[in-house]
Amino acid sequence: MLDKTTEELLGIVSDWTGKFNGAYNIRSNGQCAGRQSSENILIENKEGAPGLVIRIKPGTKGETVYIPACVTQGGIDDLVYNDFYVGEGADVIIVAGCGVHTSDGHDVRHNGIHRFILDKGAKVLYKEKHIGTGAGSGAKRIDPVTEIEQGEDSYLEMDTIQIGGVDSTYRKTSGKLGKGAKLVIKERIMTDKDQRAQTDFAVELNGEDSGADIVSRSVAKGNSYQEYHSKISGNARCTGHSECDAILADNGKVNAAPELYAGDLDASLIHEAAIGKIAGEQIIKLRTLGLTEEEAERKIIDGFLRG
């Protein structure tokens, strides 16, 4: 039986409507609160560590597996290791949101360490939403670690968003790509008040014709601070693109430090970065359509983080 807060968080981070169709595992306050495997997606406990092993059979098409986690009691520091093995030619969606809540003055933390191993030709859309809720002085932390190994001609798209309310996050993502593999990462982070966010990407393009496209969009409001580090290493004929766009509001601060390493003559790597406040003309344009200044700012930020 899930408590009301967990159900609300599940709704936000994983589109929970009282049930999931297909394979799922719900983690609540460090425990399994529900699990179901499907014919093609097998979910088992990981041996020797808290967490799961998710095995997706070769050729599985059109299925979604839900692996959300919620921490709703102050004082819990939840650590979990989830390994995803995606079989050859599979084409699936993985939804793995996380919500942390505290209102009793104690800190909460979720630290999800996810490993993705994609076999030849596998295709995965990975969706991850993070949110912190609750009042009081207890800090809400989410520190995800993602390790990726992509086989030949595999494709992984990571669509991640930190909606808000997380006091501190340190996001580490690393990937090693084989021949013809493609990695697309769309990260969006919103921070406010005194929140802190750090995100590190390290991608190695090891196979011929591999490619990575990393786009990070962030909004730093209040007194919040964000750091963005990315390193794309092109070790073969490959293409790499990273883009860091940030909007500053109030007294927000952003430090973006991109790095490109070309270890092959045919590596083609690009980085773009833009940090600044919302352009005044954007606000004015939306005001000429009838929005107030505050509505215009909200619309611009929502669109920026959505896109």
Next chain:
Amino acid sequence: MLKIENLSWSLGTGESILKNVSLEIPDGKLTVITGPNGGGKTSLAKLIAGLETPESGSILLDGEDITGWDITTRARSGIGYAFQQPVRFKGLNVRDLLELSAQKPLEDREICEVLGKVGLCANEYIDRTIDASLSGGEAKRIEIATVLAKKDAKVLVFDEPEAGIDLWSFSNLIEAFERLKATENKSLLIISHQERILGISDYIAVIADGEVTKFGTKDEILGGLLGDEKAERCPLGKDAN
């Protein structure tokens, strides 16, 4: 009716841009403001939309003094404004802006109708982000569409709508203005140098050096304007026969 009375405005440097400008923009008619570059046309358009605040004078909409109203209030009262230089957004798409302008969710069919007026093949553009991926002409046409989609519009101001638009799309735009004029009781105020736009106008105002130097019906003004232009092209003693 939009009425401008003794409007004056200067740059921050003190340079006077508009000097005691008075003008009446009739309801349901297409009025073109034309004149030499730097004469104050765009400044007047910005003052009407509330982007700038006059030093003196007043702006009346249907008899109500709106001079002190901000941009949002003017927009909600029926004043639309198409920028000369389109604004770009990372993340907002064409649907977003058109729905904001219409103040309601729009069906694809309705979006297509508006985009068609500015010569855009709608399905390709509905979800396009209004960012640097659009060409100047595409962005300009979308900018105009955001004003054409406006809900409860009374006065629509277009600042040089022809700029950056190809000939074919421009023809569509002319037709859209003519249709708007014929079917809806909106006042259209267009800042333009373009002969074809002058040709579909009901009234023409000429602003030069910050003052209204001529105002009247198209028939009263246009002939003289084109004559002036020809005179400029063929200065004395260099008649080309």
